[in-house]
Amino acid sequence: MTQPAWIYARFSSMEQSKGHSLERQLTEGRALIERMGWEHSPNRELADEGKSAYTGGNRSEGSLLFDFEQKAREGLFHNGAVLAVENLDRLTRQGYEQAVDLLRLLTTNGVTVATWHDNQIYEAGKRIDMMKVMSIILKAELAREESEKKSIRIRASWSKKIEDAQNGDKRAMTKTLLAWLKRDDETLLMSVIPERAAVVNEIYDWYISGRGLPWIVQRLNVRKEPSWAIGARNKGQGWNTAYLHKILTNRAVLGEFEPMSRPRAALHEVTKGIVIPDYFPKIVSAEKFNQVQQLRAQRSSWGGQATKTMNNLMSGLAKCATCGGNMYFESQQKAGRTTGHKSRLDGRPLTYLAKTDRSYYRCNSARRGHTCTNKTRIRYEMLEGAILDCMFDLAMKDTTFKPSDAEAKLNLSIGEIQRSITLKQDQIKQGSDNLLEFFSKSLAQRVAQLEAGLEADEAQLATLTKQLEIERGALRPEEDSSLLLAARNALNSEDKEDRYLARVQTHQSLTRLIDQMYCNSRGETNITLNNSDVQIHIAPDGRTSLLVHEGPDGEREWNPDHEAAE
Structure with a gap:
C-alpha cells in the first residue's frame, strides 16, 4: 500500500517571502516523493510562512506543524504516513533535546520522517540507531548555535538602529516599509x-x-x-x-x-x-x-439589522428607568409593505399596504420575561420626532452647551500621575543610594515595590496621554450641533444612501450630546445632555418640555426618573 506523504516547508521572516525559498522547498519535496513512490497531494503541502524554528513559533498553536503534531498524538497516522522536509532544522532549531523528542514523537506515532538534503529516512516504528542519533545531536546543536549567534547580531543591530532613530536618524531600517x-x-x-x-x-x-x-x-x-x-x-x-x-x-x-x-x-x-x-x-x-x-469606540456596540439601516437613532442610549437595562427596538410594520390580518367581523384574512412605519421601545428585560416590571411600550416614531425637534431647536441656540470638561479632567489626572512619578523616582534614587552604603532586605523590597509602582504609573500616564489626544481631536458640542442641522434635511431623503449617511451622522452626534436617556413605566422619557444644564422631558403623547435645574454650587439636582431608586 502506497504511503501518503506530507511536505513541510518553512521560512522564518516575511522578508524571505519575496524570494524563492518556499517554492524551492516544495519543488524538491515533490521530487523526493515522486522518486520514492509515495502518494502525493497538493492538500498535504504544509507551509509555515514567517515562523521561526529557533523561537519555536513554527510549533506553537496556530502553525501547521503544530496541527500535524496534534494529529500524530491523536493516532491519526498509525496506518502509516511520511513527512518530507529539507532538513531537521526546518522542524526545530531549539537544540538536540527538542530535535530528538520531536523525531521520536513522530516515528512512534506512525510517521516516517524523510530529509532530502542529506538523504536520511527515519522510519516509523523503528529504533533510531546510535550513529543517526549522534548525527542528529551534532546537527541540531550546530543549528541552534548558528541561530543564537544570528539572533544576538540581529538584536544588537536593531538596538543600534532604534537608538539612532531616537536621536533623529530617519533612515529606513529595512526594505519592508x-x-x-x-x-x-x-x-x-x-x-x-x-x-x-x-x-x-x-x-x-x-x-x-x-x-x-x-x-x-x-x-x-x-x-x-x-x-x-x-x-x-x-x-x-x-x-x-x-x-x-x-x-x-x-x-x-x-x-x-x-x-x-x-x-x-x-x-x-x-x-x-x-x-x-x-x-x-x-x-x-x-x-x-x-x-x-472616538468613532470606533462609539461604534463598538453597533450590531444587528437595526444598525445596518440605522432605523434606531437612539441605539445604545435608551435605558429602562426601572431596571437600568437597554430598551429594545421592536419594528412591527414598514411603510410600503403588504401586511396581513384577520377581519374582526368574520375572521376573513385581509391584506393592506402599510403607509407608515410602526416601531416601539420596550424594556428588553421585561420583554424576555426576566425581572423587570416595566412593560410599557413607547411608540418609537413619536419619540424620535420629539427628540429631533427638540435637539434641532437647541442646536440653534449658541448658549445651550458648555465647553467639555473632559480635557480639563484628563489634564488634572495627568498632572497627578506626573507628580507621583517624580516622587517615586526621587524615593528610588534615595533608596538605591542607601543600599550602596548598607544592605537591608526590607529596603531592597521597598525599592522593588517603588519600581513596580513607577512602571504602573508610567503605563497609566501613556494611556491618559493618548486619551487626551483623542479628546482634543473630538468634535466640540457646537460642532455636533452644526452636524445635526446639516443632516436634518437628508434624514427622510428618498435616496437610500443619503438617508442612511444622514442617520448615521445624526446617531453619532446624538451619542456624543446625550448623557442619559431613561424611559419609565408611565411612558415618559427623560434625557440629560452632556455639558449642559438642560434636561428634556417627553410626555407619552410626544409633548416636550425643557428643565433647567442647577444647585447653589452649579451642580445638577435633577436626575432621571429612575424608579429603581424610588
Whole structure:
C-alpha cells in the first residue's frame, strides 16, 4: 500500500517571502516523493510562512506543524504516513533535546520522517540507531548555535538602529516599509507615495462620514484599487476589513514609530515600550486620526439589522428607568409593505399596504420575561420626532452647551500621575543610594515595590496621554450641533444612501450630546445632555418640555426618573 506523504516547508521572516525559498522547498519535496513512490497531494503541502524554528513559533498553536503534531498524538497516522522536509532544522532549531523528542514523537506515532538534503529516512516504528542519533545531536546543536549567534547580531543591530532613530536618524531600517512609503536606495530616506497616501485619507474620510468597513472594502474592490498585500500569493485577494482596521488604528500614519519584538515562542509581537514621534512622514492629521478613534469606540456596540439601516437613532442610549437595562427596538410594520390580518367581523384574512412605519421601545428585560416590571411600550416614531425637534431647536441656540470638561479632567489626572512619578523616582534614587552604603532586605523590597509602582504609573500616564489626544481631536458640542442641522434635511431623503449617511451622522452626534436617556413605566422619557444644564422631558403623547435645574454650587439636582431608586 502506497504511503501518503506530507511536505513541510518553512521560512522564518516575511522578508524571505519575496524570494524563492518556499517554492524551492516544495519543488524538491515533490521530487523526493515522486522518486520514492509515495502518494502525493497538493492538500498535504504544509507551509509555515514567517515562523521561526529557533523561537519555536513554527510549533506553537496556530502553525501547521503544530496541527500535524496534534494529529500524530491523536493516532491519526498509525496506518502509516511520511513527512518530507529539507532538513531537521526546518522542524526545530531549539537544540538536540527538542530535535530528538520531536523525531521520536513522530516515528512512534506512525510517521516516517524523510530529509532530502542529506538523504536520511527515519522510519516509523523503528529504533533510531546510535550513529543517526549522534548525527542528529551534532546537527541540531550546530543549528541552534548558528541561530543564537544570528539572533544576538540581529538584536544588537536593531538596538543600534532604534537608538539612532531616537536621536533623529530617519533612515529606513529595512526594505519592508509601510505600504504608503518608499525608500531611496542611496540615502535610505523614506518618502510618501502620494496616490497611496490619498487612499489612506479617503478611507479615513469615508469612515468619519459614517461608512462602515465592509462598505469601504467593497468600494475599493469594485473600483479595482490595487491591493497593497506583500507576496504573489496575497496580491490577488483584494482589500479586507482586517487590513482597514490596521490602517485606521496604526499611529504610524501620524509619523510615530513604536518598535515591537516577539518573545520566544510567543504568537504575537509586543511593544518595547518606546515611541519615536516624527520618524515616518506624516500622512494623516492628528484631528482626523483622533476623530476616527472616538468613532470606533462609539461604534463598538453597533450590531444587528437595526444598525445596518440605522432605523434606531437612539441605539445604545435608551435605558429602562426601572431596571437600568437597554430598551429594545421592536419594528412591527414598514411603510410600503403588504401586511396581513384577520377581519374582526368574520375572521376573513385581509391584506393592506402599510403607509407608515410602526416601531416601539420596550424594556428588553421585561420583554424576555426576566425581572423587570416595566412593560410599557413607547411608540418609537413619536419619540424620535420629539427628540429631533427638540435637539434641532437647541442646536440653534449658541448658549445651550458648555465647553467639555473632559480635557480639563484628563489634564488634572495627568498632572497627578506626573507628580507621583517624580516622587517615586526621587524615593528610588534615595533608596538605591542607601543600599550602596548598607544592605537591608526590607529596603531592597521597598525599592522593588517603588519600581513596580513607577512602571504602573508610567503605563497609566501613556494611556491618559493618548486619551487626551483623542479628546482634543473630538468634535466640540457646537460642532455636533452644526452636524445635526446639516443632516436634518437628508434624514427622510428618498435616496437610500443619503438617508442612511444622514442617520448615521445624526446617531453619532446624538451619542456624543446625550448623557442619559431613561424611559419609565408611565411612558415618559427623560434625557440629560452632556455639558449642559438642560434636561428634556417627553410626555407619552410626544409633548416636550425643557428643565433647567442647577444647585447653589452649579451642580445638577435633577436626575432621571429612575424608579429603581424610588
